[in-house]
Amino acid sequence: MTVFVDLSTPGRLAAEHAAGYERTLRALNAAGIDTPGTTSPNHAFRSDAEQEVLFRANYTQDTTEPLFHYASGKTDARSWAGHGTWYRRKGKVAVAPPGTSNHRLGDTVDWQDLGDQGSDRWNKAAAVLTDNGWDHTEGARIGESWHWTRITANDKHRNDTLEDTSMMLIRNTSGGKVWLVTDDAMEHVPDARTLAEYEKALGRAATDHPSWFVEGHQKMQERVRSSKAVQAAAAQAAAGYAVDSDALATAVIAQLPASAKPLTAAEVTAALKSVLSGASLTVK
Numbered sequence: 001m002t003v004f005v006d007l008s009t010p011g012r013l014a015a016e017h018a019a020g021y022e023r024t025l026r027a028l029n030a031a032g033i034d035t036p037g038t039t040s041p042n043h044a045f046r047s048d049a050e051q052e053v054l055f056r057a058n059y060t061q062d063t064t065e066p067l068f069h070y071a072s073g074k075t076d077a078r079s080w081a082g083h084g085t086w087y088r089r090k091g092k093v094a095v096a097p098p099g100t101s102n103h104r105l106g107d108t109v110d111w112q113d114l115g116d117q118g119s120d121r122w123n124k125a126a127a128v129l130t131d132n133g134w135d136h137t138e139g140a141r142i143g144e145s146w147h148w149t150r151i152t153a154n155d156k157h158r159n160d161t162l163e164d165t166s167m168m169l170i171r172n173t174s175g176g177k178v179w180l181v182t183d184d185a186m187e188h189v190p191d192a193r194t195l196a197e198y199e200k201a202l203g204r205a206a207t208d209h210p211s212w213f214v215e216g217h218q219k220m221q222e223r224v225r226s227s228k229a230v231q232a233a234a235a236q237a238a239a240g241y242a243v244d245s246d247a248l249a250t251a252v253i254a255q256l257p258a259s260a261k262p263l264t265a266a267e268v269t270a271a272l273k274s275v276l277s278g279a280s281l282t283v284k
């Protein structure tokens with residue numbers, strides 16, 4: 001069964017592709033492509049019912065309506081199984097008939113603000129997208145520069161273990177659940193109310209300040225406990241959060257300068273468990 005999860009931007013994807021999306025979004029912005037990713041739920045996963053609403057808004061069977069015409073003069077006619085032939089309305093966008101769009105698989109995104117295909121901006125974005133497993137074959141076929149499908153096997157970073165901790169946290173729309181996503185597992189986090197503070201406690205209070213981990217456990221713990229992020233998490237986090245402290249320790253160690261790594265992963269993990277327990281978070 002495919003689990004569809006919320007993205008940090010509008011929309012959902014299959015869990016397998018959601019983590020890849022978040023990493024790619026960060027990579028694009030790091031490369032100077034300040035894309036918002038998605039700006040509408042329709043830019044990511046669409047159920048057949050959602051696709052039908054979108055299709056009906058852009059296509060009609062009434063040929064007396066003003067219709068879209070290609071430069072050749074031809075209309076954009078689409079066959080919808082069991083529903084006859086439909087024509088794109090004038091001024092409307094191209095949409096696949098329900099049951100045929102690859103958006104329904106949860107692996108496709110309409111990336112916004114990439115620029116026109118062939119432009120320097122688009123070419124730069126395309127290089128990042130391709131490096132992270134996104135394929136433009138279908139987008140090129142239908143003339144949509146923004147339409148990309150993720151192929152896991154093509155993602156050169158799919159086995160990266162040094163990902164941003166905040167990228168691992170994705171909220172599931174079903175019941176407002178939260179999941180901690182790692183390379184090989186999904187941990188359920190029962191309460192989504194304080195996700196933002198939870199991210200801060202895990203990401204900003206630790207990985208943004210790796211120098212804490214070269215000062216000895218006691219002093220480091222005092223610094224982490226005194227941070228506003230951890231204080232906020234301690235005050236607001238509901239009981240039942242699960243912290244993958246091993247994954248967090250790996251991310252922290254990766255950010256330490258090569259000349260300043262006196263602590264082992266086990267030592268950092270132990271320190272994190274102590275700090276996070278002090279912040280009233282349940283540790284995995």
